[in-house]
Amino acid sequence: xxxxxxxxxxxxxxxxxxxxxxxxxxxxxxxxxxxxxxxxxxxxxxxxxxxxxxxxxxxxxxxxxxxxxxxxxxxxxxxxxxxxxxxxxxxxxxxxxxxxxxxxxxxxxxxxxxxxxxxxxxxxxxxxxxxxxxxxxxxxxxxxxxxxxxxxxxxxxxxxxxxxxxxxxxxxxxxxxxxxxxxxxxxxxxxxxxxxxxxxxxxxxxxxxxxxxxxxxxxxxxxxxxxxxxxxxxxxxxxxxxxxxxxxxxxxxxxxxxxxxxxxxxxxxxxxxxxxxxxxxxxxxxxxxxxxxxxxxxxxxxxxxxxxxxxxxxxxxxxxxxxxxxxxxxxxxxxxxxxxxxxxxxxxxxxxxxxxxxxxxxxxxxxxxxxxxxxxxxxxxxxxxxxxxxxxxxxxxxxxxxxxxxxxxxxxxxxxxxxxxxxxxxxxxxxxxxxxxxxxxxxxxxxxxxxxxxxxxxxxxxxxxxxxxxxxxxxxxxxxxxxxxxxxxxxxxxxxxxxxxxxxxxxxxxxxxxxxxxxxxxxxxxxxxxxxxxxxxxxxxxxxxxxxxxxxxxxxxxxxxxxxxxxxxxxxxxxxxxxxxxxxxxxxxxxxxxxxxxxxxxxxxxxxxxxxxxxxxxxxxxxxxxxxxxxxxxxxxxxxxxxxxxxxxxxxxxxxxxxxxxxxxxxxxxxxxxxxxxxxxxxxxxxxxxxxxxxxxxxxxxxxxxxxxxxxxxxxxxxxxxxxxxxxxxxxxxxxxxxxxxxxxxx
Numbered sequence: 001x002x003x004x005x006x007x008x009x010x011x012x013x014x015x016x017x018x019x020x021x022x023x024x025x026x027x028x029x030x031x032x033x034x035x036x037x038x039x040x041x042x043x044x045x046x047x048x049x050x051x052x053x054x055x056x057x058x059x060x061x062x063x064x065x066x067x068x069x070x071x072x073x074x075x076x077x078x079x080x081x082x083x084x085x086x087x088x089x090x091x092x093x094x095x096x097x098x099x100x101x102x103x104x105x106x107x108x109x110x111x112x113x114x115x116x117x118x119x120x121x122x123x124x125x126x127x128x129x130x131x132x133x134x135x136x137x138x139x140x141x142x143x144x145x146x147x148x149x150x151x152x153x154x155x156x157x158x159x160x161x162x163x164x165x166x167x168x169x170x171x172x173x174x175x176x177x178x179x180x181x182x183x184x185x186x187x188x189x190x191x192x193x194x195x196x197x198x199x200x201x202x203x204x205x206x207x208x209x210x211x212x213x214x215x216x217x218x219x220x221x222x223x224x225x226x227x228x229x230x231x232x233x234x235x236x237x238x239x240x241x242x243x244x245x246x247x248x249x250x251x252x253x254x255x256x257x258x259x260x261x262x263x264x265x266x267x268x269x270x271x272x273x274x275x276x277x278x279x280x281x282x283x284x285x286x287x288x289x290x291x292x293x294x295x296x297x298x299x300x301x302x303x304x305x306x307x308x309x310x311x312x313x314x315x316x317x318x319x320x321x322x323x324x325x326x327x328x329x330x331x332x333x334x335x336x337x338x339x340x341x342x343x344x345x346x347x348x349x350x351x352x353x354x355x356x357x358x359x360x361x362x363x364x365x366x367x368x369x370x371x372x373x374x375x376x377x378x379x380x381x382x383x384x385x386x387x388x389x390x391x392x393x394x395x396x397x398x399x400x401x402x403x404x405x406x407x408x409x410x411x412x413x414x415x416x417x418x419x420x421x422x423x424x425x426x427x428x429x430x431x432x433x434x435x436x437x438x439x440x441x442x443x444x445x446x447x448x449x450x451x452x453x454x455x456x457x458x459x460x461x462x463x464x465x466x467x468x469x470x471x472x473x474x475x476x477x478x479x480x481x482x483x484x485x486x487x488x489x490x491x492x493x494x495x496x497x498x499x500x501x502x503x504x505x506x507x508x509x510x511x512x513x514x515x516x517x518x519x520x521x522x523x524x525x526x527x528x529x530x531x532x533x534x535x536x537x538x539x540x541x542x543x544x545x546x547x548x549x550x551x552x553x554x555x556x557x558x559x560x561x562x563x564x565x566x567x568x569x570x571x572x573x574x575x576x577x578x579x580x581x582x583x584x585x586x587x588x589x590x591x592x593x594x595x596x597x598x599x600x601x602x603x604x605x606x607x608x609x610x611x612x613x614x615x616x617x618x619x620x621x622x623x624x625x626x627x628x629x630x631x632x633x634x635x636x637x638x639x640x641x642x643x644x645x646x647x648x649x650x651x652x653x654x655x656x657x658x659x660x661x662x663x664x665x666x667x668x669x670x671x672x673x674x675x676x677x678x679x680x681x682x683x684x685x686x687x688x689x690x691x692x693x694x695x696x697x698x699x700x701x702x703x704x705x706x707x708x709x710x711x712x713x714x715x716x717x718x719x720x721x722x723x724x725x726x727x728x729x730x731x732x733x734x735x736x737x738x739x740x741x742x743x744x745x746x747x
Contacts, residue, residue, distance in 0.1 A: 030153040031160060031210070032100035037061045038093065044202045046164050047210065048100045049157035050079050056185060056199030058085040062092045063101035064150075065141040065393050066233050067371075067420035067427070068660075069716045070653040073231040075150050077649055081224045082158030082217060083165075084182035085198070092232055094417055097395055099137030105149035106140050109515070109616070140394040142428055142543060144616035144714020147649060151712050156213045163214050168205035169196050219647065228652035233419070245376045245391035245418045250447040253378070254283060256439045257303035258452055260291035260460040263679035264538040265317030268292040272311040285310060286442045288435040289405075290460070295439055299451050319538045320679040327676065328363070331468040331535065334492045335361075338533040342513050346520060347527040350485040355474040358566045360559055362471070363741040364551035366674035367464035367544055368457070368689060373421020375457050377432040379440035380447035385412045387447075388436070391420035393428040397504050401430035405437040424664070425543035429462055430504050455684040462500075462542025463674055465535075467493035467517075467551045471559040475566060482567050486527030491555070493517060493548075494541045495534045503540070517548025521556060522585050522614050523578035539676065545664055546717040549615040550724075554669075554742060557611035557725035562738065571729065572598055572610055584707045585612065588619045588642045591705050596623035596640035605629040606637075609729025611722040617713030618645040619705075622662070624698075624726035628734045632746055636666060636698045636727055644705040645713035654715050655702040661719020662700055667691040669724035673743050 032048015039045045042054045049061045060076040072092045080090050095101055162182045169187035170177040173195050180187055180195060187195045219225075236242040261267050268287050278285070282296040282305050292312055296302035306312075378389040379402065386406055392398045395415040403410040420427055432450060439448040452460075469491040476483040497514045501507040513532040521528060544550060564574035572593050579586040589612050598608060605628050612621040625638040641658050648654055671690030675682045683689040728739045737746065 030100055030102075031157060031213075032098065034210070036098060036100065037095050042202065044206050046161035046205065047157050048095070048098065049154055050083065050161045052198045052202060054199050054202050056089055056197050057091050058083065058089050058185070058198060059091045059093055061095035061101065063095050063139055064103075064146040065391070065417055065420050065423065065427070067141070067391070067393075067423035069657060070231050070233070070650065071141070071146050072233050073229065074147050074649045074653055075154055076232060077224050077229060078147075078150060078154040079158035079161070081222060082155045083161045084184065084223075086185040087224060087229050089185050089198075090232070097139055097399070097415070101139055102137040103140045103145055103149050105145035106143045107138070109143045109145055137396070138394065139396045140428065141423070142393050142425060143547075144618075144717045146714075146716075148617055148712050148714055155216050159214050159216055160210060163211060164205050164208055165198060165201055167208055168201045172196065172201065172204045225647070225649055226651065229650055231653070237419075242419050244373050244421050245378070245389065246373055246421070246451065248378045248389045248418065248449060250378070250380065252446050254295050254297065254443060254446050254448045255299035255302055256286075256293040256295045256436070256448050256450045257299055257306055258288065258291050258293045258435060258450060258456060259306050259312060260456055261314055261317065263314075263317035263320050264322070264540065265319075266290075267315045268312055269315045270313040272313075274309050274311060279305070279309065282309075284442055286439055288438040290431065290435070293435060293439050293450065295443060295448055299449075303453065317538055317679055322538065322679045323677050324675045327466065327537070328468070331466070331492045334533050334535060335468055335470055335490055338492060338535075340531045341511055341534045342518055342530070342532040344518065344520065344530040345528065347486065347525060349527045349529075350474060350476070352474075352476060352485060354478070355485055356477045356482065358473040358475060358563060360471050360562055360738075360740060362469045362555045362558060364467045364554060365672070365742060366466045366539065366541075366676075367550075367668055367672045368461040368674055368683070369422075369424045369426035369544060370458065370686075370689065370691070371420070371422025371424055371426055374454060375426070375432050375452040376450060377436035378447055378449040379433070379436040380445070381406065381437075381440045382445050385414060386437070386440075387414045387416065388433060389416045389418060390433060390436075391418050391423070391427055392433075393420070393423050393425070397428065397430055398433050400505060401433045402437050405434050406441060424545040425547070426461065428500075429542060454686070458674075458683050458685065458689055459681040461674075462496075462540045464544030464547075464550060465494040465496065465514075465541040467491060467555075469551075469555040471555065473559075473563055473566075484526060484563065484567060486529075487525050487559075487563075488529040488531075489555070490531045490533070491517070492533045492535050493551070494537060494539070496541050496543050496547065498534065499541055500543065514548045516546070516615065517552050519549075519552075519615075522582060522612065523560065523575070524581055525578070538679075545661070546615060546720040549613060549717070549721040550665065550668070551742070553611065553613040553615075553721035554724040554728070557613065557722065558728055558740065561609070561725070561729045561732065575610070575612060584644055584709060585614065585619050587707055588612065588644045588705050589621045591703050592621035592623050592640055592642035595642065595701065595703050596625065596638075598623060603627070605631070605734055607730045607733030607735070609726045609731070609733055611725040611729065613718070613721040615718045615721055617711060618643060618715060618718040619713075620658070620718045620722055622722040622726045624723065624730045626727060626730040626734055628731065628746065631735065634670070634731065634744065634746055635696075636670075638699045639666075639723065639726070640701050640703070641719065642703045642705050643715070643718065644707050644709065645715050645718070646709045646711050648704055649712075651704055654704060657715040658702045658719040659700050661717065662723050663692055663697060665720035665723035666698070666727070669727055669742060669744055671743055
């Protein structure tokens with residue numbers, strides 16, 4: 001049903017058409033000018049994405065945040081491949097902020113449609129989002145979109161650079177272009193004779209005009225793409241020279257510790273110094289958005305002073321008595337009578353009576369992000385302008401928030417994006433920059449670094465929404481064997497898609513569910529109905545690694561397993577039946593099952609569970625092997641993962657990201673739970689918000705499945721969704737006990 005979705009995207013399309021008219025009058029391609037990319041002495045730009053130096057180095061512009069996912073290397077490989085650069089001559093730099101480096105896919109990915117959907121409304125929404133992305137020029141890293149978005153523009157930039165170098169060498173050496181080739185960072189004759197290195201052409205390429213892009217390589221011609229090349233960011237991290245946000249050190253730097261309001265939506269409205277004066281080393285106490293900050297010569301001293309030297313007057317948030325049991329009761333009422341924000345139906349509903357009903361309700365709690373690098377931001381206000389140093393996922397949003405806080409034009413703000421010690425969606429938020437700017441405005445010309453403790457981070461996050469889902473299936477039991485007639489799901493959750501733009505750029509909420517939480521199932525059910533209800537509330541929610549897929553996969557794959565047993569079928573065999581028309585999905589599923597030894601005997605008290613999820617353009621299946629030897633202690637022994645992400649840029653990075661996603665999702669599945677009492681989060685640090693430790697990590701194997709697909713998928717997030725249902729299904733296989741609530745607890 002599209003009526004509700006027409007309303008949902010009405011605002012996007014309306015705004016889009018206004019912007020698209022401007023777009024067609026001022027359309028800018030994604031190649032960029034040759035002077036755009038910070039060209040220095042001894043260098044020449046070949047386009048907005050690549051420059052070469054006399055020392056024969058090739059520097060690639062990478063406008064996406066490196067937060068451990070290897071994106072600096074993956075995107076540089078795209079340019080180097082088409083350019084025919086040697087990997088050991090490639091460098092990366094952050095480019096200036098420009099519409100050329102926009103991320104269009106991240107806007108398209110946020111629309112409330114499934115990837116396979118088509119039709120007028122869907123096509124118009126996607127077209128508008130693409131064009132609006134060009135108008136807005138948002139730089140952002142998230143949604144596993146970085147490589148997907150860059151696949152064509154960065155390869156094109158490399159091909160254009162290669163063409164320029166060939167023509168420059170031709171003119172310099174007096175050799176027809178047709179007799180020259182680019183190979184391993186050099187221009188050579190076709191017989192292999194060297195003509196010039198790239199660096200030797202710096203003086204010869206500058207005045208050449210850029211021609212239309214030459215054809216891109218065929219996959220059979222790739223030399224770098226598909227190879228497990230070493231990551232460019234690792235040497236500096238191993239040597240300790242990599243600069244994360246927390247490492248920023250500037251002349252005259254001051255440090256700010258923060259106490260945020262205890263309850264959601266609260267604020268500091270005043271304070272009193274216990275001793276009547278500031279001690280040596282503490283410069284100022286400042287009320288900041290959401291809380292209060294102490295600014296001093298050391299963070300430790302400032303943090304301690306907030307505990308011991310200041311009495312803070314708090315204004316409570318709108319729900320000061322909020323607690324988790326009451327929230328769950330609210331959700332239970334909403335799932336019965338709440339207004340439906342989106343309805344979807346697929347197939348034909350059965351009109352038979354007397355069917356057997358299979359029903360199950362699943363719960364997923366709020367989750368915090370907990371990146372290893374504590375949340376931080378450094379800001380300085382000076383007559384020449386404002387500067388921000390921050391590990392962030394969107395310099396566009398950071399600049400916007402800084403400018404608004406300081407009440408200056410955005411052009412006066414410079415954002416320096418450092419390495420990120422994990423992001424997971426948390427570092428797309430702008431709360432830290434607002435606090436840092438407020439502190440910097442109070443200390444003109446002195447840089448101030450705001451740093452949150454782990455407790456502040458966990459208690460003042462933008463959480464993965466808690467969610468409640470009720471699945472119902474009807475089985476025709478009139479024949480010799482039960483037969484599935486149809487399924488329906490009704491779910492309740494808050495929507496990050498509504499909250500995030502409202503709090504970051506002031507867009508009005510539209511009451512729409514988060515897009516990844518409402519994608520169509522991959523399985524060919526005879527009939528399927530989804531009813532999504534958007535909950536309101538004071539708990540702030542945001543984008544968490546794999547977003548709606550993180551709880552949706554648990555709900556969906558757990559129920560598919562329950563259906564298999566109700567139909568007296570093997571869970572793998574049942575999934576095979578439902579995927580008969582989807583060969584890519586089926587191949588991934590069967591690869592994981594085969595490599596895991598599905599069906600082979602296990603010791604008593606052990607079991608295997610399987611789960612499949614398509615997300616962010618990729619398909620991932622996982623088989624978890626668990627042991628519950630004493631009936632009480634759950635151990636995840638082994639995880640077998642199969643992934644089809646389309647063309648693989650760097651297989652080593654894909655494997656790393658699958659393993660990372662598994663461990664991140666497993667931490668949430670076994671331990672992750674944010675609970676609320678008296679309007680505040682109860683957890684504060686890793687002792688009460690657990691994660692998988694090294695000693696408890698399962699053995700993991702990752703298998704890359706090549707289905708011949710030409711569309712590239714993401715890898716940063718798709719490894720997370722299948723692990724929770726795979727483990728839950730394995731527990732059932734081992735014990736006969738069905739776990740329907742996260743985190744998974746046997747007692």
